[in-house]
Amino acid sequence: MDNSRIMPGRLVLVFMAVAGAAGCASDTVKQETASAGTPPTHSDSRDPWEGWNRGAQSFNDGLDDYFLKPVAKGYQWAAPKFVDKGVTNFFSNVDDVSVIANDLLQFKLVQTGQDLGRLIVNSTIGMAGFIDVADKLDLPKHYEDFDQTLATWGVPAGPYLVLPVIGPGSPRGVVGFAGDTAANPINYITPASIPWGAGAGRYVDIRADMLSATKIADEASVDRYEFIRNAYFQQRNYLIHDGNPPLEEDFGGGEGIEMEFELQGVEDRATEAREKEGKDEAKPASP
Template identity: 65%
Template sequence: MKTIRQLHPLLPVLGLAAIVSLAGCATATKHDPRDPWEGWNRGVQKFNDTLDDYVMKPISQGYQWITPSFVDRGITNFFSNVDDIGVIANDLLQFKLLQTGQDTGRFLVNTVLGVGGFIDVASRLDLPKHNEDTDQTLGAWGIPSGPYLVLPFIGPSTPRGALGLAGDTAANPINWINPAAIPYSVGTLKTVDMRADLLSATKIVDEASVDRYEFIRNAYFQQRNYLIHDGNPPLDEQFEEEMDLELEGLSPTNFNTENEQEPASEQL
């Protein structure tokens, strides 16, 4: 579905992915080596999109309509605060000790002073929100992501991402509560709340992309790479080669050579 795993983690790179998708109009479509299961993936995305259009989107629109904005924000803050438990664990697994201290402080401040996390007091105290998950930890350890994989009901992922999702689910303390109806109910609320927050983002994706499937796939890889490298991803080799070719004709040497070859009358 056009939810959680498809859009929520992709917002920082939507603009870049839009440029990539639009630029693809001028070139022949190539098979992406990261996506050997494209036939399967397109079929699953179509299933997820249909389910989203007829179920998740209407429910999320109704939720957004009946829920006061301050309540909606409080629910989002609560789930973000719970997620910080997993963030702290992954900070430790990646040996980010300073960030571990910051995220631990953020969790304690929001839990105590923020009424269980419903109020984001920590951000006002310059304790920023970090995003760390098991997939990022595995990537930081050098484990390859594997090919692109669209999961039913979940969205874009990879084999490493699927394993990371299982780890994140196990690390969520709400999922330890009995009876099982409680975590299922809370999980449903979280899903609806996050989908409601992404209603405007869905419109951006639909309007900006030429091939919606490629748009989401490229944005997913770009965003995961961005997070794993803490905002400083290495340039893709193919991208570097293309940039070198583009800049080759703009070098000062070429400009001087062209000017030297111009007739004197044109130079004047």
């Protein structure tokens, strides 16, 4: 495949789940880390490459601080809410192509029919997906990717792995990312500037939707690296088991951290938080 056409596929799913935790750490945590001289490390059998992973996350945090977050704030300020929502819906509709393929690979035939119905309805009546008409017809949105498909086939995830730009993942997730990228129809549009531009726009839209979640993550975590790692494992396990992960498994690396970072809810919670902030700011000051 022409590398110039490879655009982020699975990365967007990961970013939606943990992007809120990928912003700046609080000043207190930064001061504690600086005074210690080195970041805190904790033994975790899932994370034998922790040294590399922390360095890659630090690079991604810098990229977010100095580029993604400012651009996302500008986009959120400039774009009307209906435009922001329409762009999100459009990319969600494109994702349904890959979702349908993975439905079939996992032999989820009923879900395949539902997702095919979503794609047809939203692509036609919903004006290429900018309006989520399928949601009003009780056709639920599902989240399937090739990483989940490989998991259902019994392929082990391997160690936790953070890559520059791509973010949290695993060796199996890298293969899944490649598969989802290949299934994205936008990547085959020429010239190559179109898929690259669409991918960039998608990142900005996602990051803007997650700005409020960043504050939640910063307040909830002492070691943000562990927070993101645990959130990643919980979110992936939630999706792989279709919302019913085995209760006996430990996804917090022994820390017992309970987080609700499932993909289906995180975007809505971020949007609600942002709307609440807007309402609070609009309230007149009391005399």
